[in-house]
Amino acid sequence: MISIQTExxxxxxxxxxxxDSGAGTGAIATFTGLVRDSGDKQDVSGLFLExxxxxxxxxxxxxxEEASQRWDVxxxxxxxxxxxxxxxxxxxxxxxxxxxxGDAFAACEFIMDALKTxxxxxxxxxxxxxxxxxxxxxxxxxxxxxxxx
Amino acid sequence: xxxxxxxxxxxxRLREELGxxxxxxxxxxxxxxxDLLAALASRGGPWAQLQGNQPVMIAINQxxxxxxxxVKAGDEVAFxxxxxxx
Numbered sequence: 122m123i124s125i126q127t128e129x130x131x132x133x134x135x136x137x138x139x140x141d142s143g144a145g146t147g148a149i150a151t152f153t154g155l156v157r158d159s160g161d162k163q164d165v166s167g168l169f170l171e172x173x174x175x176x177x178x179x180x181x182x183x184x185x186e187e188a189s190q191r192w193d194v195x196x197x198x199x200x201x202x203x204x205x206x207x208x209x210x211x212x213x214x215x216x217x218x219x220x221x222x223g224d225a226f227a228a229c230e231f232i233m234d235a236l237k238t239x240x241x242x243x244x245x246x247x248x249x250x251x252x253x254x255x256x257x258x259x260x261x262x263x264x265x266x267x268x269x270x
Numbered sequence: 271x272x273x274x275x276x277x278x279x280x281x282x283r284l285r286e287e288l289g290x291x292x293x294x295x296x297x298x299x300x301x302x303x304x305d306l307l308a309a310l311a312s313r314g315g316p317w318a319q320l321q322g323n324q325p326v327m328i329a330i331n332q333x334x335x336x337x338x339x340x341v342k343a344g345d346e347v348a349f350x351x352x353x354x355x356x
Binding site for chain 2: 170171179201212213233238239240241242243244254255
């Protein structure tokens with residue numbers, strides 16, 4: 122299930138929903154991304170997140186599908202927030218249920234890495250000095266490409 | 271369908287710097303996304319950056335596409351900077 126939303130999410134509730142994925146699930150891996158105080162620049166006070174409605178959901182659905190073909194994925198959950206976010210707020214959640222930990226870790230990390238370089242979201246960093254659109258990082262592209270096909 | 275136009279959308283930095291979210295343009299025959307980008311860049315001013323040093327990503331009907339991909343009437347073509355979510 123995929124949610125793109127302005128409102129915050131509850132990791133405990135999401136984890137509980139992931140646990141309810143059948144007796145075959147032996148492992149759950151989750152990742153949560155937060156707004157931190159330094160990105161392209163220092164003293165970041167918050168973020169503004171824009172997305173391409175429709176395409177975003179399609180791209181993430183494709184990533185979950187790809188993960189399901191490569192690893193044992195019994196259930197997957199992706200939440201990404203948009204709009205204005207303050208320091209330390211939650212931005213993104215990825216949770217994957219698998220039979221074993223290796224698949225859960227890999228599928229969770231793959232979905233997150235691929236989301237960063239292929240899902241149409243854009244971050245703008247806000248600070249007292251002004252605001253600027255974040256540049257894509259070569260290290261993120263490299264992480265995405267490292268998963269290959 | 272008698273509508274011979276296509277929709278062009280811009281996001282993030284491009285949307286702001288072009289001061290444009292969406293355009294409706296006539297759909298030319300045998301046109302590619304790259305042709306469309308070149309035509310828009312020729313408007314000059316901030317539009318020139320569409321063929322500048324910074325990469326511009328292309329989506330056609332909400333799927334990533336290359337500059338050589340054909341565009342036709344009814345299509346939704348989007349141009350945007352490299353994505354930075356997560």
